[in-house]
Amino acid sequence: MLGNDEPRERDRLESIQHSVDTFTTNILQGLPIRSTWNCLELGAGAGSIAYWLADHCPDGHVVAVDLDTRHLDGGRATNLEIQEADITRQDYTPGTFDLIHARYVFCHLSDRDEMVARAAGWLSPGGWLIIEEPYDLPADTSPFPLIQRILTAYQHSYRQNGADMTWARRLPALLARNTLTEVAFAGNLGHMGGLEKDRWRPLIDRAAPALLASGLVTDADLTEFAELLKDPAFIDIPQMTISAWGRSPSDI
Ligand SMILES: C[S@@+](CC[C@H](N)C(=O)[O-])C[C@H]1O[C@@H](n2cnc3c(N)ncnc32)[C@H](O)[C@@H]1O
Numbered sequence: 154m155l156g157n158d159e160p161r162e163r164d165r166l167e168s169i170q171h172s173v174d175t176f177t178t179n180i181l182q183g184l185p186i187r188s189t190w191n192c193l194e195l196g197a198g199a200g201s202i203a204y205w206l207a208d209h210c211p212d213g214h215v216v217a218v219d220l221d222t223r224h225l226d227g228g229r230a231t232n233l234e235i236q237e238a239d240i241t242r243q244d245y246t247p248g249t250f251d252l253i254h255a256r257y258v259f260c261h262l263s264d265r266d267e268m269v270a271r272a273a274g275w276l277s278p279g280g281w282l283i284i285e286e287p288y289d290l291p292a293d294t295s296p297f298p299l300i301q302r303i304l305t306a307y308q309h310s311y312r313q314n315g316a317d318m319t320w321a322r323r324l325p326a327l328l329a330r331n332t333l334t335e336v337a338f339a340g341n342l343g344h345m346g347g348l349e350k351d352r353w354r355p356l357i358d359r360a361a362p363a364l365l366a367s368g369l370v371t372d373a374d375l376t377e378f379a380e381l382l383k384d385p386a387f388i389d390i391p392q393m394t395i396s397a398w399g400r401s402p403s404d405i
Contacts, residue, residue, distance in 0.1 A: 164355035166199035166224055169257065172352045173394055174201050176341040177256060177285060180396055181205070184281050188212040190251035193275065195240050196258030199224040206252065207233040213251070218243065241268060245275045256285040256394075261316045266327060273331040279403035282333060285396040286321035288340075299377055300345065300389055303357065306370045310363035324397035333399030340393050346381065347388035354382060 181202075190213040194203040203217035207230035217225055218236040227235040236243075241262055253272050259265040273282055292304035311318055325338045345353045357364070357378060364370040381387045 161355065161359045162221075163199065163224055165359040168352055168355040170199060170201040172343065173256070173285070173341060174205075176339075176394065177202060177254075177396070178205055180283060180285075180339060180398065181209075181252075181254070184252070184283075184398070186210065186252070191249060191277070192216070192252045192254070193245070193250045193272075194218070195253065195255035195272065196220075197222075197225055197235075198257075200226060200229070202254055202256065203233060204229050206254070210252075216250075247274050248277050250275050251277050251280045252283070253280070254283045254285075257287060259284060260286045260318055260320055261314070263315055265317070265320060266323075269324075269327050270331050273328075273333060273401065276401035278401055280401045281398055282328065282401070283396065283398040284324055284328075285394055286324065287318050287343075288321045288393050288395050289318040290390060290392060295389055295391070297381070297387065297389060299374060299381060300391070302374060303364065303370055303378060304391055306364040306367040307357070307360055309367050309369065310360060313363075318392075321395035321397075324395060328397055328399035331399075332402060334402055336397065336399040338395060338397040340395050342390050343392040343394065345387075345389040345391045346384070353391070354379070 186209050188211050190210040192206040192210055192215045194217045197203045197217035197219045200217060203215055207215045214232050216234045216236055218238050218240055220239055222235050222237040225235045227233060253275060259268055262268050276282055289308050292301050292308055295301045295304060308318060325336050328336045361375060
């Protein structure tokens with residue numbers, strides 16, 4: 154389901170960026186970012202946060218790594234380096250990065266706890282690790298029976314692919330356990346329908362084959378979903394994003 158071999162992947166990545174970039178950049182703006190910082194963007198997707206970091210660290214360097222770099226533009230900034238790699242197999246030099254950011258990536262990894270420890274080890278003394286992951290709200294509490302079915306299938310297909318869409322709750326404790334200091338966290342409620350009509354359309358379109366294969370959702374349901382999105386009274390909260398960040402001790 155999460156393979157990048159469909160044209161709809163670009164729409165999905167842009168939809169994610171559109172929906173959470175402001176939340177993410179508000180968090181980043183709260184950090185004492187310096188123009189000289191070396192940054193690492195794990196699972197960079199379509200690149201909006203890597204580009205933001207490159208703009209804000211013009212005298213530093215930004216590495217944007219992803220399994221699939223087709224949606225990344227290395228020509229966007231001279232201090233931007235694109236790497237096509239699996240982050241679970243990368244071995245950066247310990248103490249390299251002043252800021253490491255990841256969004257909606259760790260939930261898909263089987264060794265996600267270990268990945269937090271590895272990323273923490275790549276931080277320079279005083280460097281910041283920011284991880285943002287989805288936290289699914291219970292599908293059966295949606296006020297819309299159709300959305301209960303769609304979200305049940307959606308969450309089921311992610312689980313089938315090994316994703317943990319509630320792991321995000323562990324993030325603050327995990328950062329602290331990995332000796333990060335100044336641990337803080339924030340949440341951002343997702344929208345389905347309402348003013349964000351189109352936000353979930355690309356996500357459901359992208360997931361449609363898996364939803365149908367689950368047997369929990371029919372073609373008629375997907376057609377009805379497209380109609381529901383036109384209804385101004387259709388507003389739901391399917392998921393939230395939990396972001397947590399912390400700082401490597403500066404005296405190591
Ligand atoms: C849901 S997208 C999020 C993209 C971006 N972080 C954002 O929030 O806009 C997940 C991204 O992580 C990448 N990814 C997943 N597993 C990865 C791995 N093991 N190594 C590198 N990238 C990975 C995918 O290719 C995809 O671009």
